[in-house]
Amino acid sequence: MRTHLCGELRAVHEGERVRVCGWVARRREHGEHLAFVDLRDHTGLVQCVVDGSVDVRTEWVVAVEGTVRGRPAGTHNPDLPTGEVELGDCAVTVLNRAEPPPFPLDERADTDEATRLRYRYVDIRRVRMQRNLRLRAAMVAAMRRAMDDQGFCEVETPLLWTPTPEGAREFAVPSRLHHGDFYVLPQSPQIAKQLLMVGGVDRYYQIARCLRDEDLRADRQFEFTQLDIEMSFVEPADVYAAVSRAVTAALAAAARVDGGGAPRARDAGSAGADRSGAANRRSEVPADEAYRMLGQITGSSDDVPDDLVVTLTWREAMDRYGTDKPDLRIPQALVDLSAVFAGSEVRAFQAPVVKGLRHPGGASLGRNRLDGLVDQAKQLGAKGLAWFKVAGSVGDLQLESPLAKFLSDAERDAMVAAAGAAPGDLVVAVADEWRTACEVLGALRLDLGRMPVSEGGRRLCWVTEFPLFDGIDDDGRLAAAHHPFTMPHPDDLDLLGSDPLAVRSLAYDLVLNGWELGSGSIRVHREDVQRRIFDALGIAVEEAEARFGFLLGAFRYGAPPHGGFAVGVDRLVALAAGEENIREVIAFPKTQSGTDPMTGAPKPLGPRQLRELGLPPRPVG
RNA sequence: GGUCCUGUGGUGCAGUUUGGAGUGCACGCCGGCCUGUCAAGCCGGAGGUCGCGGGUUCAAAUCCCGUCAGGACCGCCA
Secondary structure (H helix, E strand, O other): OOOOOHHHOOHHHOOOEEEEEEEEEEEEEOOOOOEEEEEEEOOEEEEEEEOOOOOOOOOOEEEEEEEEEEOOOOOOOOOOOOOOEEEEEEEEEEEEOOOOOOOOOOOOOOOOHHHHHHOHHHHOOOHHHHHHHHHHHHHHHHHHHHHHHOOOEEOOOOOOEOOOOOOOOOEEEEOOOOOOOEEEEOOOOHHHHHHHHHOOOOEEEEEEEEEOOOOOEOOEOOEEEEEEEEEEOOOHHHHHHHHHHHHHHHHHHHHHHHHOOOOOHHHOOOOOHHHOHHHHHOOOOOHHHHHHHHHHHHOOOOOOOHHHEEEEEHHHHHHHHOOOOOOOOOOOOOEEOOOOOOOOOOHHHOOOEEEEEEEOOHHHOOHHHHHHHHHHHHHOOOOOOEEEEEEEEOOEEEEEOOOHHHOOHHHHHHHHHHHOOOOOOEEEEEEEOHHHHHHHHHHHHHHHHOOOOOOOOOOEEEEEOOEOEEEEOOOOOEEEOOOOOEOEOHHHOOHHHHOHHHOEEOEEEEEEOOEEEEEEEEEOOOHHHHHHHHHHHOOOHHHHHHHHHHHHHHHOOOOOOEEEEEEEHHHHHHHHHOOOOHHHHOOOOOOOOOOOOOOOOOOOOOHHHHHHOOOOOOOOO
């Protein structure tokens, strides 16, 4: 039906008679003797010249047969890759008419997302979505290649799984053959992949769809995709290495797609897409930056600053950034002011820990903004927030603050020094339990320093040694931070009985610019250790058998030491695409309330179907 | 479950603070003109339940209450 793609036509094709197919991006008519039709397909846009009038409209589907020719002098279009040439002597065949699109496909337009989702099939025709979907495909292909090259075996695991009362809420699927019983859709292939290790697969991966019935966010959909990995006979460093190769391969592939490889999706559609705000929000990763990162992550390059990729323990991350997923693009870190205020008369500072944060230039913040910060701190669980505007000059500092008159000169100078503050800065401080103080200031740090995803470069870090347990759950029992099969840190095994909350684990996260890209752990493979963890969690033997029987059973038949990881593909692609939310890299996402404006899902089931599934009829009213 | 933002012809906005006629801008759409445009240009035209419901008022896009939808976040979540 076609001989060429629109976006590939160049001067080398001059003289060739070609046939291209696509959608009418625009039509420019100059009376009855001359008309221009810009034809668009997924590779780009080419100008077709019709000697006469032509009955086509925007978004009609047409085939154009024409002769490639150089454009007359002075009519080249430098905004188009095909701008040196055009199709002349065109014969236009209308393959299908189309109603005017419900919103402009032009990249400059900024359309309400609900409308875009309702007509997603039209939205996908736009350059942005074409580019994002191709970027995603290229990154997934690169990850597959990286895993294959490292000797991993791709295995599919069931979508119809068994309920496991652990972790996230699950989507339930009623059984037609066993009324009253349910399958669930997997939150992740976690248990299945561990069984594959028992099965001797040794190195497993899967581009796996995961489903969690939890409230949606900019970075969370009901269904999302993970590069799921599990490996036998490994230590954490082996997992880091395997994951790093896949992630850096994906980022390098993204750089190639985005940074100059052919075809360049951004050239499709309208000319001059660079002028659009939407286009400017995207980041273009130059290939050399991706390779620089690759060198960093694998440790194979010496000429890059060490802080591009860092490894932090969970405790360090909390202490310095107040979160387990630090955005390292923000230079400010939390500082400990406990020593400064150890003997303070300020009652508010008499707490286990006083932490501070410098906000450069923050002395200019108005009272409203400051009150807002105080409210925010309280909402996050702090008893209050102290703020100090630093004024004066070095050697003669003054503080502007409700608390200023209660501070001694020594305290004032020590605080300013500890915070690294200078006149014109703001210092905020929280006195509380260590974790609360860190988390509150961590949230404020993000609020004060947040930047668009496409700015500030890419700052990857591994966060390691997460706590094994994460406080007390609603039933008064200890809760597993990761999942109950996470291996305790070998140095902390003795604390399992005495001080479980202090036990570190061999669980780790990969974090990029404040986004949690993935997480994993070394798993428990020995029954005695597993029993001690269940003991600490308050899970009786019978209960453990009931909930995880088949896994524990499998572990009795020769479980190798193993561990793994899962990379959030949607988030990785979104970051590479410079998108603020993952819906932009998913073809058919759900809205925040979990609906699909295009299909109308979720919808009621008919009475016959309900009966077959053994479900009660829908209540009326 | 909660906090905040948004909702005005097909699209994107202004108008809402301080109530006074559905007023305006840009794009698109329809018709006409136009032989080198490329976000074509020029002329004309059509198109509105100001998300929905209630209240206050002589009068509501505007103020109040409720509700729905979309989004950001908290809770929740590997």
